[in-house]
Amino acid sequence: MAIVSHTLNTPDRSTAMLSPEEIAQLRQKYYNATVAYLYKPHDELMILRVRPDFPIPPYKPGQYTTLGLGYWEPRVPEAQPEELAEDQVRKVVRRAYSISSSIWRDGDLIRPEDETELEFYIVLVKRANGKPPALTPRLFRLKEGDRLVCGPKITGHYTLDGVQPDDRVLFLATGTGEAPHNKMILELVRSGHRGPIGSVVCVRYSRDLAYLQAHRRLEQYRPNYRYITLTTRDPEVREKKYIQDILRSGELEERLGWQLDPSCTHVFLCGNPAMIGPPKKDEQGNLVFPQPTGAVELLVRRGFKIHHPKDPGNIHFETYW
Numbered sequence: 001m002a003i004v005s006h007t008l009n010t011p012d013r014s015t016a017m018l019s020p021e022e023i024a025q026l027r028q029k030y031y032n033a034t035v036a037y038l039y040k041p042h043d044e045l046m047i048l049r050v051r052p053d054f055p056i057p058p059y060k061p062g063q064y065t066t067l068g069l070g071y072w073e074p075r076v077p078e079a080q081p082e083e084l085a086e087d088q089v090r091k092v093v094r095r096a097y098s099i100s101s102s103i104w105r106d107g108d109l110i111r112p113e114d115e116t117e118l119e120f121y122i123v124l125v126k127r128a129n130g131k132p133p134a135l136t137p138r139l140f141r142l143k144e145g146d147r148l149v150c151g152p153k154i155t156g157h158y159t160l161d162g163v164q165p166d167d168r169v170l171f172l173a174t175g176t177g178e179a180p181h182n183k184m185i186l187e188l189v190r191s192g193h194r195g196p197i198g199s200v201v202c203v204r205y206s207r208d209l210a211y212l213q214a215h216r217r218l219e220q221y222r223p224n225y226r227y228i229t230l231t232t233r234d235p236e237v238r239e240k241k242y243i244q245d246i247l248r249s250g251e252l253e254e255r256l257g258w259q260l261d262p263s264c265t266h267v268f269l270c271g272n273p274a275m276i277g278p279p280k281k282d283e284q285g286n287l288v289f290p291q292p293t294g295a296v297e298l299l300v301r302r303g304f305k306i307h308h309p310k311d312p313g314n315i316h317f318e319t320y321w
């Protein structure tokens with residue numbers, strides 16, 4: 001298979017491979033949604049709202065769909081260069097994205113009838129071990145009004161199914177792993193959930209907390225809601241703490257103001273697999289946890305049980321890679 005010898009990072013190089021007419025035809029053929037809103041707290045993080053050409057199907061908070069762009073689209077110049085086989089240039093790359101929410105609109109909680117777009121919270125992956133990241137270097141070139149692919153199906157088992165109105169609910173996330181939690185928290189608050197809710201997010205820098213104000217506001221609005229942030233690389237951070245550390249030490253419960261009692265608590269974990277530590281099963285069906293210890297193992301040790309759709313439990317997780 002012929003490999004296109006040059007890298008595809010600049011608009012000039014990528015568009016040079018196909019004529020403007022061919023690119024227009026490919027976009028016309030594949031793209032089925034429009035960028036309705038785009039906010040970048042900084043160059044590597046964005047909140048993106050997409051308006052599909054089709055009616056948004058019913059879905060549950062916590063679920064995800066796909067976004068896609070053609071390989072013919074340009075990449076941000078700072079991303080790892082990519083080599084494409086000639087037949088790949090006309091294809092579309094798609095990735096999964098959880099549906100997020102900004103929680104507030106015009107000073108009030110967003111109402112279901114106002115949710116006419118899908119919101120996503122996406123970080124730029126500039127380089128990866130193995131194949132160069134294909135989609136985010138292209139998504140970060142988008143502007144409002146641009147077109148893209150949005151998957152027509154919204155799916156996933158990472159939902160609030162099984163959570164009762166008086167349960168304690170804890171959300172643990174790294175980075176953009178808070179996306180599904182934002183939507184789930186909005187749903188809980190809108191539906192009058194009575195139990196306490198906590199959301200913890202671990203990021204490198206404070207600037208990576210795009211939803212901070214929305215959550216601080218929610219803490220004012222709903223007294224038994226807590227938003228706890230951990231930053232690992234801010235200059236003023238003297239002791240680097242990860243979610244696993246505050247879970248293990250008891251600091252998490254102290255800051256939440258309530259205990260992680262497995263008889264009445266659901267824990268949702270999303271994002272980096274190193275934080276989550278999803279176990280595998282050995283031949284005897286025993287759970288084998290990865291090293292270093294992740295949050296799931298710490299919770300199982302405390303009497304929590306991993307949720308499966310056919311065998312319900314109170315630990316729910318979604319790994320992003």
Ligand SMILES: Cc1cc2nc3c(=O)[nH]c(=O)nc-3n(C[C@H](O)[C@H](O)[C@H](O)COP(=O)(O)OP(=O)(O)OC[C@H]3O[C@@H](n4cnc5c(N)ncnc54)[C@H](O)[C@@H]3O)c2cc1C
Nearest residue numbers: 095096097098122123125128133134135136176179320321
């Ligand atoms: C169910 C599901 C939901 C997802 N929802 C989101 C979401 O809401 N927001 C989001 O930013 N990503 C999300 N992802 C990850 C997303 O699908 C892409 O993998 C990611 O955007 C990178 O795409 P890429 O093509 O640029 O690189 P890829 O080739 O897909 O990934 C290359 C590498 O980048 C790293 N990586 C992937 N995702 C992230 C991330 N979020 N943060 C840091 N490093 C990462 C991993 O090391 C991965 O191996 C989700 C993944 C799954 C499975």
